[in-house]
Amino acid sequence: MLTIEHLSKTYPGGKRAVEDLSFSVPTGEIVGFIGHNGAGKSTTLRCAAGILPFDSGQILIDGHDIARQPVAAKQAMAFLPDNPDLYEFLTGVKYLQFIADLYAIPADVRTRRVARYADAFDLTGALGSPIGGYSHGMTQKLALISAFIRQPRLLILDEPFVGLDPQAAFTLKELLRQLCRDGGAVLFSTHVLEVAEKLCGAIVIIQNGRLVRSGPTAAVIGDESLEQVFLDLAAEGPERSREGAQGHA
Amino acid sequence: MRKLWALIRLDLQILLNAMHAGSAKRPWAAWVLMAVPGALMAYLGTLMGWSLATVMAPVGVLDLLAPLLAVLCAAMNLVFTLFAARGLVFTGRDSDLMLSLPVPTLWVVLGKLLALMLENLLLTVLWMVPAGVAAALSGGGAAICWPTYLASLPALALLPTTLGLAGGWLLALASARVRRQALVGNLLSMALMIAVLAASMQVNRLAALMLENAGSVRALLHGWLLPAGLFGSAAAGSWPAAAGFWAICLGLFLLVSVLVSRQYQRILAGLAGRNVRADYRLSALKASGQFRALYQKEWARYTHSNIWLMNTAVGPVLAVGGCVWFAFSAEGRILAAQMGPEAAWAGAALAGVVLSMCCTTCSSISLEGKNVWILQEAPLTARALFGAKAALNLTLNIPAGFLCTGLLAWACGLSAGQTAAMACALTFSALWTALYGLAVNLLLPKLDSPNDTVVVKQSAASMAGIFGSAGCVGAVSGAVWLARSLGLTACVWGASAALCLGCCALWRWLCTAGMARFGRL
Incomplete structure (x- = not known):
């Protein structure tokens, strides 16, 4: 449903927000997008939503290139930024x-x-x-x-649980699952790792704009918690960012 | 005092930042675009000073010159300050942050007011100094003693700031107490604008009135117009009068500032208060297309934004009002009789220039602000997106253009062909204004303004849009006038064709490069 290939984005002033990022969100899957503050999560999501132009790479939504067929791609998806202004x-x-x-x-x-x-x-x-x-x-x-x-066939959400009361958060989880059962797909970023662990079938972790780990949730977590995995990766720092670009769990 | 100075710098930054084109590559753009209204003020001041001194000097009422210039300057500044005060002081998005700072509320209010006052001071200097120079050169030198005249100008700038704050406060209070805040605000502002326009129509009679009633005017200057009288005496060289003028202006300014600061939190809470009902019942919803949805959204924003509506509605109101005057007043009928059909064409040219200053599109994209993502992520075509924004502008300008055409044609007895040519020209100039404004706003976007006032009144795009479109229409009108020996009607058709081609080129740019630019905002 969503394929991101070799996505790179550098902001004016030289800040490299995303570097050679590749992953996909298959139909019927809820994918959690995890990273530290400033890792490039929002940048990636906004590029996928067609809001932010990117330097290189390709983003396909339901087979439509977001750069070349923006109207068709956007027709198939819905995006919500963090703290949406209406x-x-x-x-x-x-x-x-x-x-x-x-x-x-x-x-x-x-x-x-x-x-x-x-x-x-x-x-x-x-x-x-x-x-x-x-x-x-x-x-x-x-x-x-x-x-x-x-x-939408693809739902892209940036920190959707922020500000929701427990009832609304439960409702959102149910609706996301229903959307996937109906043939859709979801990609959402969150800092609430417990939610990602329970809700997501797959996890993508980025650090300093690079992919460091991705795969089925069980494989990414292993015997630890997602929180521990995240903290371990953070402690390993930039070295891990470069290694992670070469191979993932 | 350090905290107060920090607040003043911040609020000045907010005002100046509005003029920035949004790109570090063009820091000169702000200064260039500030020069335009500055030049306009200097021109108007020079004109006023010269013409008033020429009339007053021969009959010995030069002592009334400086007070009259001061009153006109303060009135002009008041019109700008009223809405700026409401935007900067009462509806800024930084209110929560400001009120949570460990500074007295009075400091917060003073910071905003002093920033506003500095802007007023600039306009005051640009008006009064050229006016004084022009007056001195045309025989009014005896009324101006430059040291005291210049020393009194900062105090003169305080007056419209104080009155603007009080007026903005009353507007905000009245609006906050009613449910339909936007509607009440718009009605109040419309009434004020009509009053100011009606009063400004009488300016040309002021000199004559003052000559006839010099004694009464002098009495007024010692009565309830005492500040103007003191300014007049100060301008003539009286330091005690200058001190008195300062005392009154500064005293009033501080008094109103203290009163407002005591009520500031309550005022802001009233304006920002949440009024969410819980009894809505969903009924069957209707569907429409993208274009209509976007157009309705534009209208909702337009009628909700007091400053946007007031700043742009002036054009159609002035144009139609001017044509009504021409068609029905005695002076207008004399003009029509003397000039014949040429009067109608001149009137149409003037109406076209005035209408082109009604450019809603030059702020339309900037006003999306933080909501721009909604349009960026939606599957929109350029036609729907830009067409809806242009349609709002056309809804204001085209009916006004038709009205002006009808009035001018009737007053001067134009033929059907001449009337059609005029209507066509005004229609294409309205279309040009709408599309030009969109292009300018895409090139000079300002999505991070704290409030609508900064975008509509002070951004680079609004300045370039309003003056640029008026300049373009004025240039076309001038070209038609210069070529009138070829036949005015034919020249007007030619101008319509030129404007049409220009509109086509602009639309093509909007649909290609413009759409790409929008995606990069």
């Missing part, structure tokens, strides 16, 4: 209407989906109020609803 001057329902129009969702279908996901996240009653009055958690929920109503 249009504060719109009400919740008007924002969902706006998104539904951009993705050409028929009227009856969108009504059904909005009702389903707004109810799932317990946000229906607040949909008539301006987004400017929402709390951070409510905004996060609305952003998630706007992603799910599109029924």
Whole structure:
């Protein structure tokens, strides 16, 4: 569903955010994307979403090249950045209407989906109020609803659990699993390693813009916890970054 | 005082940063674009000083010159400061951070006000110094003693800052107490704008009125217009009057600042207060296309952004108002009778230039701000994305253009062919303005502004968009005028064709390089 090949991105000023990164997200899989602060996770996700241009490499979404066929690729996916900023001057329902129009969702279908996901996240009653009055958690929920109503084949989420109450976090996990059972795929970044351990079928760990470990969750973790694996990798530092580029667990 | 100075520097940085083109490669762009309104102020000040002194000197009322210049300068600054104060002082996105700092709230408010005052001072100097020079050269030298005149200018800059803060506070308070804040804010601002425009129409009668009522005006200058009277005396060389002027201006400034700072947290809380209901019931939703969705979103943002609406609505209001005056006033009818159809073409050229200053697109992309990711990740075509933004601009300018055409054609008895040519030219100039604004905003984006005011009033794109599009339309109008011996109607059709070609080239650029630029924002 998502294939990233030899992705490299350097910001103006020389900061190399991502270097020769390659991994894939197969259909039906939830893949956790882990890394320290500034490792290049958000950069990678934004490149995959077609928001950030990259220097070299290729990103394919459902067979469409994000650089050459952006409209087709974006039609198949939904992306949420961390701490998403939404249009504060719109009400919740008007924002969902706006998104539904951009993705050409028929009227009856969108009504059904909005009702389903707004109810799932317990946000229906607040949909008539301006987004400017929402709390951070409510905004996060609305952003998630706007992603799910599109029924994307690929869902890319940057730290989606931040700001969600426990009920909403549980709901999100269930919806992600359902999306994968229905033939979709999910790539999300998180710092909550316990969630990644329980939810993800595969893990990708990057460090200083390079891939250091990837594979099925059980294989990546081994006999330890994901937290211990992460800390061990962090302690090994840049050396590991270079070795990891050559071979993964 | 170090903390206060740090806050002033920060707020100045916010104001100046708005002018930055967003690229370290073009640091000169901000200074170049600040020179444009500066030059405009200097030109207007020179014109005012010269014309008023020429009228007043022969009849011995030069003592009224400096107060009149001061009142005009303060009034002009007040119009800018009212909205800037509301944006910088009451709706900045750094409010949470500022109020959490270990500094008195008064320091926070003063930091913002003094930054605003410095901007006012620059405009005051650019108006009053050329005005004083022009007045001195045209016979008004006796009214200006330069040391006291210049020493009083900083105090003069405090007045519009104080009044702008008070006005901005009242606007913010009134808006915060009602549910439909955006609508109330827009209505109040519209009323203020109409009042200012109506008053400014009377400026040309001021000199005559002052000559007829010199005694009453002098009495006023010792009464409720005392600050203006003191400025006049200071300008004539009185240091005690200068000290008195400073005392009044500074005293008022500090008094209002203290009063506002005491209510500051409550005001900000009222404006930012969450008002989320929990009783919404979802009903059947309707579907529309991408273009319509984007257009409706633009309209929602436009009507919600008080500053964006007010800053751009002036163009159509002025253009239509001017044409109404021309069509129905006695002076307009005399002009039409004397000049014939040429009056209509001149009126159309002027209307076109004024309408081209209504350029919503030059801020449209910058105003996306942190929301830009929503459009970047959506499967949008250039036609839908840019077309919707341009459509908002056209919705304002094209109906106004048609109204102006109808009024001018009726007033001057133009033929159907002439009317069609005029309508076509104004339509293509509106299209040019919309597309040009988009191009400028893509080249000079400003996505990290703390509030709408900074983007709409002070960003490089808004300056380049407004003055640039007016300049282009003015240049085309000038070319038509110079070539009028070939037949005005034919020249106007030619101008329409040129504008049409320009629009095609711009649209092609937007759909290719422009779309790529948008993706890189």
